[in-house]
Amino acid sequence: MPELYTVKDTGAENRIFNKRLIAASVIIGLLTTALIGRLVYLQVVVHQHYATMAKENSVKIVPLVPARGIIYDRHGKILADNTPSYSLDITPEQVGDMADTLSRLQQLLDIPEEKIDTFKKLYKRQKRFASTPLLMNLSDLELAKFAVVRPYFPGVDIRTHQVRYYPYGELASHVIGYVGRINENEQKQLPEVQYRGATHIGKSGIEKSYEAELHGKAGFAEIETNVQARMLGTLSETNPEQGASLHLTLDIDLQKTAYDALAGYNGAVVALDTKTGGVLAFVSRPGFDPNPFVVGIGNEAYQALNASQDQPLYNRALRGLYPPGSTIKPFIALAGLEYDAIDARQTLYCPGYLQLPGSSHKYRDWRKGGHGAVNMSHAITQSCDVYFYRLALGLGIDHLQGFLKKFGFGEHTGIDLDGEKLGLLPSREWKQARKKRPWFPGETVITGIGQGYWQVTPLQLAKATAMLANRGVWRTPFLVDRIVTSQATKPGPEGNGPSLLLAPEHWDSVIAAMVNVVHSAHGTAKSIGYGIDYHIAGKTGTAQVFNIKQGAKYNEKSIDLKLRDHALFIAFAPADDPKIAIAVIAENGGHGGSVAAPIASKVIRQFLKPQNHETLHENPDPPGAF
């Protein structure tokens, strides 16, 4: 349509445009007037209302932080509590003479000079109407002293905070965990509504894994205050939803027994209720006091904990990786029976070492002269290495790995704690992928006694032991038995995994051999088998920390403490009707039988004491529960 160009009339277009310019100006003018009208309304008509709202002497909306849920042990003892803590706050705007107020306070409460200096720096950065804390965690004495003279100190106020308190300190520090101040990263990810006004969040252990349940939901209140910012009254309130209380399967007395029994060693003890999978004791030693973390542990103290050789912050029970050593032998024996690699009555000759064809390397037995002819029961009872070297060779790594995987080795147990380690169940594929080398038969040999690439966590070991005790029934370990809110009680994460079906006589032979470990004259843990009217089934283990050269002799006394063997012990009891399964690891403890087994024995004996056991079935309501 080229003719359209020819009729383009500049004059007419300008008239149209100019009309629209005027219209646009009118629209802009009208809309601006509307804005100004609204501003006049806000700033002149209802100015007084907003001015009073803005000042301190009016309605203020404050978030109401929900009380964090309490954590109880299986008998209702409080493991994590909320206690009030008081701070002394100063609002500069309301203080007449700051220097005078500070010096009078210093005299009254004996405040060190550096706290005054810190306060001076802090409050100058704040606006004059904002309150700044001068002292935290006031003692009862300080509280009382100030309460008497409070009228003479305008602008100085006592504020209440709820502070998390862990009465058992280092005893259960790894499993309960602790709360700490919300950091910048966490702030960004937290749901704004639930966390308004919140200062703390679970940082580890149960406190972290169950943060959503423990925290609750913030409410808010409209509060009227006077010129001194003192509260006059609450106009309306939307109550916060308190966090849920957690009732654990953990028995804090048993935990203490285990923790004390492990004294002198670094290590871990995990005890499970075989009937449910509930965790009875979950010890990682050394522990640490979680309480300083709540109020903010100083950098120096934190560095000291972090740099400590003993790594007290490390949760060994959940994340510690150890070779299982001889404690793996009952599982290997089961594999041998299942795959028909051996018969339980069949004997093998143990000359004290094993040599692979075409190799001069000697895989030695822990007993120098050997055990002679041993059947499976003897091999487990006396922990004969050569028997299991040969059994492992006969099975081959593929069968070995495939069978042990069914006990959950190399996999998460699924416990309700964050940060569980996988461990390592070595396989042909793993070695090819990671080490870029094929699997050697010699590696199968040492896998048979739980050495080599093997890595298990104490929790994995305890879980596998419980599964053995239950004859193949997989109960997932869990800590929280009940989640109790004001409205309802929810059960914890109790559950089962895939069971392992084997012929009953296979279980019988292996369990009988494990009973002999404790109760026969040749058993490696015979020292703990006396004075009880039930049987304990157990297996000792000694895990090498470093390799001894061929031909050299392992001399315990001459060796550096940190390079000594780890002492291990797994057990369950009573053997005919198991109630408790346990795994103990004492780092650099030397011998499983002499060091680790007595620890397990103390825990088992306490748990199975008749009076203790009766209270368990009562399922008592703890005194502090809703």
Add this chain to the structure above:
Amino acid sequence: MKIQTRPEHFDPPSLLGTLLRTLHIDVPLFVGLSLTALLSFAILYSAGGQEMSLIYRQAVRVGLAFALMIALAQVNPHQFRHYSAILFGFGVFLLLAVLIMGEIGKGAQRWLDLGFFRFQPSEMIKITTPMMIAWLLANRPLPPRSGQLAAATALILLPTLLIAKQPDLGTALLVASSGAGVLFFAGLSWRLILSIVAVLSALTPLIWHFMRDYQRDRVLTFLNPEADPLGRGYHIIQSKIAIGSGGIYGKGWQGSTQSELEFLPESSTDFIFAVFAEEFGLFGCMGLLLLYLAIIARCLYIAGQAQDTYSKLLAGSLAFTFFVYVFVNIGMVIGVLPVVGVPLPLISYGGTSIVTLMAGFGIIMSIHTHKKKWAR
């Protein structure tokens, strides 16, 4: 039409005057923008907690934006017209690119990372859309016919929907209004305008249906902020308290009590007007609005004086969009419009919007300062 003769032609040529003319700078516009920028530093200092580093960072951005404006003022408006369609097409291509990259990256994506700086294509499209529509309509006599209208509508909707999908409702709104502004200045009949408004209001339930949850929340909060005073209604309530408590004269510079972080969030970005209103009161607000109106008036005057249809439409639309910016931001801060992410132009902290705005003013300056050469 009477040719305007400017009085400074008869003055002895001063050094400054010569410099400004050579640099194609329109003095009234330049002065207005500079005043606003200076005002912005003063408010930011107060709203950002007396933090000088904030001011330095913003000063660098403002400096770059002014440099871009002056650079664009050197370009002959013919060039803008000539490249309108290409620039628009390129902008849409970039929008598609970020959208696809966002799909791959699973999440909202607005940025194109060019290594040395990050670039937001939706900002560029704010200027290229009115260029495109102005180019389209200026090819034929005004007012536009139905065919042109259909084409223009499609061309406006394309980038608008792409940006709304990012999702960035505020920018989508600004892009749509920059395109619609051109149609308005081109003489779109009032009957049509009214029927579009009617249809849009009838479509409200449908739009509601397509909104995302957070967008619906914003609308609900706008309708009843008191329903959730700690959640989403918080901004609006706190902002109204800040503005209302400012009164007629305000609490004075740095006197804002409500802009304390705990009371008023986003006090240096989208909600900076609340701090301004609290500190400078009603008089201050009216002063700021007057400053904005003066800038807009100068732009509209330049649009009126422009000598070709393309320039007129483009300058008019850019000026109108600038007003939409001001109106939407202040409207949401004082609680008469829902909260959409639109900054207070030239004042809010942040770099992307100011660069685009100044680019627009650069084009307007170019239209004005190249006029006489072209007329003769």
